[in-house]
Amino acid sequence: MITEWNIQSRGHGCAACGRSFADKEAYHTVLLDARSEFARSDLCADCWRTRFADVRSRPDFISCWQGVYTAPPPPEEAIKKETAETLLRKLVELNDPKYIPAGFILAAMLERKRLLKVKEQLVRDGRRVFVYEQPSTGDVFTIIDPGLKLDEWEQVHQEVTHLLEHGIPQPAASQPENHTSEPASDAAPSAEAAAVTDGDIGAVASVQ
Template sequence: MATDWDIRARGSSCAECACEFKDQQSCFSVLRFTDEGYVRADHCEGCWTGNPPEDRGVSMWKGIFLVPPPPAAEPLAQETAETLLRRLMEEDAESHADVIYILAVMLERKRQFIERAKQTRDDVLIRVYEYRKTGETFLIRDPMLSLDELEPVQEQVVSLLGGGEKPQDAESGEVPSDLSKGETAVDENGDDNGGGLDPS
């Protein structure tokens, strides 16, 4: 059985014509759920508009390809929400489900994650996030925390981050205390509505 948690990198070239994406180029992504789990495909604009796939999958969206930044010269001294999220997903996502979800919500509030889709499978809600910086897709299980359950998890996140980064970040001053998903992130160019894209 496919795991609920997963990270899918954005391709550096078109799934159809194999042309290499250039910096700032528009690309079109489709996420499909198959027997092997989630499969992601990225297409250049020409291929997408010329021959839009019939199978639109779980989600499809238009994004901007950014050349990945070079690896940091110095190893990061402090764990950030992003590095902690990656580490927990890699190590043992099952037993850190609550913390992983709170970290994903934090990153969404900080506009580093964009929610691209939601999918319910076997009564489990999976949220599909895209990490702006790299275009990676993060598949995160929503543990459906109640308000009572939320506080201890937030405290756990603060202690795991070692005070280096708190859920109440200086940037937004927001704590992910309510888990309502009232707002949708919009890309810088404003044409990114996170789904429902008309390929024609």
């Protein structure tokens, strides 16, 4: 039974033999059902051919595909502004059920922009589950469809816009009383937040 959504990063080497992948090397990804989650294995061509040729016949087989390994770039300065992808990653890592609807919409938005690709769509415990891959990094996202009703889309739309603009709320901490009034923020909305239009949400809703 799948109990959570998650991200599984592409391996930097073969899960079977341990050899590191070279830049631009072709590899194979296998997704197996490990009951509580989908287990990902990235394999070199030799191990795929000699050890996993019959993987499709296994009872725990979910999916498989081929990709091209890209060596990670040098570390860059941390992204300061929230984007749809960075927000989705944070929500998945947080693994709070209340953010499942927002995560589902963010994933669908990224799919429309061709920043995520659907690798598999299946039903587990009566719920649709989407397996997405981020082509540039090879990361795999397991996203649960919350089954939103029509009258719930607007509320989630507003939540996604707010999260993109202000980030995930932090737990409230007690602070000393301060009577100094703060000027209202007149900062312009971020590009990602401004891009979340009724048309975007409507297009996502149309796939339901």
